Amino acid sequence: MDMNQYMGMFLEESREHLQTLNRCLLDLENDPNNLSVLDEIFRSAHTIKGMSATMGFTSIAELTHEMENILDLLRKAALKANNDIIDTLFQCVDTLEQLVESVANNSGADIEIKPLLTKLSVLAKGETLAGAAADTPAESGNTTIANFNESEMNVIKTAKGQGMVTYEVKVSLKEGTLLKSARAYMAMNALDELGDVIKSIPSVEELEKENFDLTFEAFVISDEEAEKIQQTLLAISEIDAVVVSPCQLPEQEKTVTPQAEQEKSLPGAGTEKKEKSPAAESGNTTTEKKIRGGQSVRVDIEKLDSLLNLVGELVINKTRLEQIGLTHKLTDLVETIEQMDRVTTDLQTVVMKVRMVPVGQVFNRFPRMVRDLSHELNKEVNLIVQGEETELDRTVIDEIGDPLVHLLRNAIDHGVEHPDERKSKGKNPVGEIRLIARHEGNNVIIVVEDDGKGINPDIIRQKAVEKGLISQAEADKLEPGEAVKMVFLPGFSTAATVTDISGRGVGMDAVKTKIESLGGMVDVETKINEGSKFKIRLPLTLAIIQALLVKVAEEIYAIPLGSIDSTINVAPNQIKTIQNQEVILLRGQIIPIVRLANVLNVPEPCQQEQDELFVVVVHMGEQRAGIIVDTLIGQQEIVIKSLGKLLAGIKVIAGATILGNGQVALILDVGSLMH
Structure with a gap:
């Protein structure tokens, strides 16, 4: 039976169920006795197992089957959801995501699931992972055959004659380990003190370059007990598990062959080949149409x-x-x-x-990220999500994920303080981050707000001067609100050291660039020791919009209606100049003026001084400006067309549209004009 026709359906459904697993595991961590959440986790795991088994992806089926065993014991109250179980289930979900994406990308990646299967098996017995790691060699009579060269074989044989044992040592580092090479170096040093290391997989050079995931192997000749080797390695921080087993010599290979052959026939063997084949032949990763309950169609x-x-x-x-x-x-x-x-x-x-x-499609992945990052930084953070049902155009949804990741990581790393510091300030030791979405007119507002230490404008000024972004004189003149906005400058960072979380000065700049490329804007408000609020304003759609057509000389331009405040007529003598900037006074507010003809270098025919000038008052957030044009043509529905790669990056122009007479009119980027 040809399964390729179902590949898109399999990938879509698997991703949905994995998202459900992540969400429900977070709920289970908060309330370990919640049976309804356990039932939902079990259903999702069972569905993934059934689909993957049908498609022939045995690694996915095998891992979800072992997960089911644990989940069933939790449902029957034979086990209680402790940290070991929750963390291992999260690792299983991460591995399942990698396996599914490997199928989607047709990468044929070699993703190891045996360490997880071992952990799940240990947990199912009611044991702890640390204790099981120490007991493994005593319980297990399994032995390993390694490919040694001639010199290594001679060393092993000599050692055996002296009553020494060759062990295979498998070391697993904890997820999120920052300095993997340092931990590997410490482990290898410890093994050298206990015996002679004759081989490592990967090689020592690769270990030093961190060219490995979270596991590596070493073969050591020693007269020490296996238990002592394990206890010594487990004492090193950030080492998650250690498995030590005797290494069998090749001349004994025949006694093991039947077992090896049996293992090859077990589910999971040859997984990579089976998983690669259907994906390789399937050119499409999404299903074209799928009826679900007769109510909706997936397109x-x-x-x-x-x-x-x-x-x-x-x-x-x-x-x-x-x-x-x-x-x-x-x-x-x-x-x-x-x-x-x-x-x-x-x-x-x-x-x-x-x-x-709904923006919930993007928001759903953040609770897990916040949980993992707060654990890594030893902080307690509660993420509150509101308005996830707010809807946005699919093209915008696909692009806002990365900016929000930057803002949330920034809030956890720089915003929320450590519990002790929060207690000393009289705050709740558990920090709070709010992720809010709501509609405002033709825009969607997304807010990332924290109750942390806020942004100190004095520190921002000092860092900006240190990095040469502004002079000391300019820094002294900056208002606090303007100083805080310098966090969006390229290369700006207040972090003292560079980590894998922050400190390189690219995050906030990338956020601003991405949001502006979507026709939106981002702003920041902050109060010291009260917290910070980053506010993103995005257009509902990027395809067909209402616009005001204006004329400058013989050229026609379109200004998006969502950015327009009003249109007014002013006399030339009403325009004043303040600090080399033309301004007008409108209802008690001073508004800067932009002459569109000058900005766009439009050649104007010789004409007499006009009695009245047409001004289009536009806004971006709280800021307003007036754009002087020659003629107001009227409101029209326009289709936004991209200018293509050749003209990409022209700041004042957001795109183009085709008018009723076939003429091309450029669409103005109000944000760039105001800058």
Whole structure:
């Protein structure tokens, strides 16, 4: 039976169930006695096992089967969900994600599951992992045959004649270990003191370069007991488990062959080949259509993109027909176009709603990340998520994940203090981070807020001067609010040391760049010892928008309606100059003026001084500015078209659109204009 046709369905469903497992394991960690959460975890694991077994992915099936054993014991109250069990189940979910993505990418990656299977087996017996690691050699009569060269064999034989034993030592480091090479070096040194290390996998050079995951092996000749070797290595920090087993010599190979052959026939053997084959033949990683309960249809995102492009073309042609009807005064055509306008508007609305997905799809992956990172930093953090049902266009959803990761990591690392420091300030030792999404007009607001130590503007000024970003004189003039915004400058960081979490000065700059590329903006508010709030404003969609068409000389430009405050007429003498910046006074507020013709270098024909100037007042967040144009044409629905790679990076231009007469009009980037 050809399974390739089901590959997309398998990948989509597996990812959904893995997301459910992550979420439910977090709930189980908070409430170990919650049976309903346990049932949901068991159902998801069971579904993944069934699907993977059907598709022939035996590694995934075998791992989920062992997970089921533990989950079943938890449901029957034969076991209690302790830290060992929760951490191991999280490691299983991480490994399952790697296995699923390996299938999706057709990478054929060699992902080892045996250490996890061993852990699950130990936990199922009600034992602790640390104790089991020490007992393993005594209980296990299993031996290993290694490929040794001639000189290594001679050393082993000589040692055996002297009554010494050759051991295979498997060392597993804890997840999140920062200096893997240092831990490997300490382990190898300890083994050298207990005997003679004759071989390591990977080699010593590779261990020094950290070219290994979290496990490595060493073969050591020693007259010490296996238990002593294990206890010595387990005393080294960040070593998770140690398995020591006697290494069998090749001349005894025949006695082991039947067992080896039997192992090859067991589920899980040859997994890589079986898993690679279906993925290699399947060119598509998503299902084109899937009926679920007769209520919803899953559609390939590329088909939705194609549908949106067709609706966009329809809008352009509708505008063109309107132009023809008005130009030639064709009444019948104009009436028909009005009806067509209603239909295309409804069609556009439906397509937009189909493309809309809840931000919860992105938010769901953050509780696990916050949990792991807070444990790594020895902090206690509670993540509160609100508004995950708020919907955004799929293209925006796909892009906001990384900026939010940066902001959350920043909040945990720089914002929330250690529990002792929080107690000394009279705060709850458990820090709080809020991730909030909500609608505001045609925008979606996403807020990342923490109750930590806040951002000190004096430290920001000092660091900016140290890094040569501004002079001391400029720093002294900066208002506190403006100083804090310097965290978004390229290369800026307040971290004293560079870690794998922060300190390189690229995070906040990357956040700002990405958000602005999506037509949004990011702002920060902070109070010392009260916390910080990062506020992201994003457009609902990046495809079809309402815009105001304006004219400068002979050129037509479009300004997104969501950025426009109002349009006003001003007399030339109302424009004043303050510090070389033209401004006007509008309702008691001083607003800077931008002459669009000057910014865009549009050649203007010689003309007399105008009695009145047209000003479009635009806003980005709390800031406002006025754009002087020659003529206001009117509001129109426009389809945003990319300028392509050749013209990418032009700051003042956000894209282009095709007008009713076939002319191309550039869409202005209000944020860049205001800067």
